[in-house]
Amino acid sequence: AQKVTQTQTSISVVEKTTVTMDCVYETRDSSYFLFWYKQTASGEIVFLIRQDSYKKENATVGHYSLNFQKPKSSIGLIITATQIEDSAVYFCAMREGYNNNAPRFGAGTKLSVKP
Amino acid sequence: GPKVLQIPSHQIIDMGQMVTLNCDPVSNHLYFYWYKQILGQQMEFLVNFYNGKVMEKSKLFKDQFSVERPDGSYFTLKIQPTALEDSAVYFCASSFGGSSYEQYFGPGTRLTVL
Numbered sequence: 001a002q003k004v005t006q007t008q009t010s011i012s013v014v015e016k017t018t019v020t021m022d023c024v025y026e027t028r029d030s031s032y033f034l035f036w037y038k039q040t041a042s043g044e045i046v047f048l049i050r051q052d053s054y055k056k057e058n059a060t061v062g063h064y065s066l067n068f069q070k071p072k073s074s075i076g077l078i079i080t081a082t083q084i085e086d087s088a089v090y091f092c093a094m095r096e097g098y099n100n101n102a103p104r105f106g107a108g109t110k111l112s113v114k115p
Numbered sequence: 116g117p118k119v120l121q122i123p124s125h126q127i128i129d130m131g132q133m134v135t136l137n138c139d140p141v142s143n144h145l146y147f148y149w150y151k152q153i154l155g156q157q158m159e160f161l162v163n164f165y166n167g168k169v170m171e172k173s174k175l176f177k178d179q180f181s182v183e184r185p186d187g188s189y190f191t192l193k194i195q196p197t198a199l200e201d202s203a204v205y206f207c208a209s210s211f212g213g214s215s216y217e218q219y220f221g222p223g224t225r226l227t228v229l
Contacts, residue, residue, distance in 0.1 A: 045220035047218065104160055105159075
């Protein structure tokens with residue numbers, strides 16, 4: 001059964017710095033897809049970035065990038081040059097590739113970016 | 116970008132009553148989902164719907180829950196009868212495909228069962 005774990009409950013950083021949020025997953029499938037989403041204070045949930053398990057290169061979108069360590073079943077989200085508006089809850093999710101089961105989410109990490 | 120709409124934004128009902136949560140997914144999307152979130156915490160998967168059928172459901176998707184999307188209209192989650200523990204924010208999501216496709220989420224419906 002697929003499982004996603006985010007152990008960091010909350011992180012606080014100063015703006016313009018770099019932050020990494022951790023996520024580990026469990027799956028029996030050799031093909032899977034990893035996602036990061038952001039939930040703002042208003043409750044809105046927005047897709048940020050995706051990593052395909054068969055790709056060795058870490059995905060990058062804007063100031064978001066991933067640290068994919070397949071042997072460790074780990075997919076960290078890195079935000080560079082953080083801004084106040086990056087303050088939100090960040091969810092990691094995984095979807096197994098050989099079926100169309102729904103993505104499962106981690107518990108989320110609350111990021112606070114302070115001036 | 117593409118938007119998923121949810122109606123209503125907030126619903127307050129008495130325990131034992133029936134409630135229907137409505138979702139208007141992105142127009143060309145084929146997969147639909149419901150998730151439950153309590154107090155801004157973990158997104159708990161409820162059900163996955165494709166081609167008019169439930170593809171997958173979790174243990175949280177009790178017998179009192181049902182989903183449908185009649186004739187391409189709203190994708191609905193019905194709870195009958197409701198219980199106190201059903202109080203939560205329910206998020207609808209849709210995706211164009213399975214596996215690699217990201218989900219688009221609605222703004223959520225806050226359900227309060229008294």
